[in-house]
């Protein structure tokens with residue numbers, strides 16, 4: 088399934104960035120500079136810190152990767168490019184991990200609901216603009232980006248790929264079958280969907296660069 092990528096806005100990660108999706112969110116916490124500087128607990132899978140002589144930012148990850156808390160102090164310079172890169176890589180990692188947990192689960196629910204089963208499902212970044220694909224041997228691959236979509240749009244992408252389990256093309260019979268699955272005219276809905284999705288691409292492209 089493809090989606091048109093619109094021109095991407097420039098992202099800058101700082102306490103004003105509002106990153107709140109259904110399955111992944113970031114919360115910012117302003118802390119005391121000294122407290123952060125004196126905190127020397129070791130980094131691990133769920134806790135990472137970025138340190139320079141005068142800066143400390145700590146990232147705390149909820150175990151299922153659904154939420155990331157970022158502790159910072161007023162002294163932190165979010166214009167620092169190295170810090171920006173570090174934050175981006177951390178957030179990207181959380182989104183990808185979260186996707187590989189949530190998406191197969193959701194697909195299995197939809198498989199059971201519609202009694203339509205794939206040979207397997209994989210979550211992996213795909214070619215630019217591609218949200219999902221289904222092979223002729225009925226393996227489905229989903230792009231991690233769809234984990235930040237609203238539930239309905241996420242389901243639409245998964246159901247699109249599941250409809251390919253029966254019809255490995257985009258001819259009339261495919262759209263008819265997909266319309267049955269989603270309960271509305273799939274071709275009409277695809278247009279509205281492309282528009283709704285465009286706002287998520289900028290953020291995702293920024294994360295994955």
Ligand SMILES: [Zn+2]
Pocket residue numbers: 088247251256257
């Ligand atoms: Zn398709």
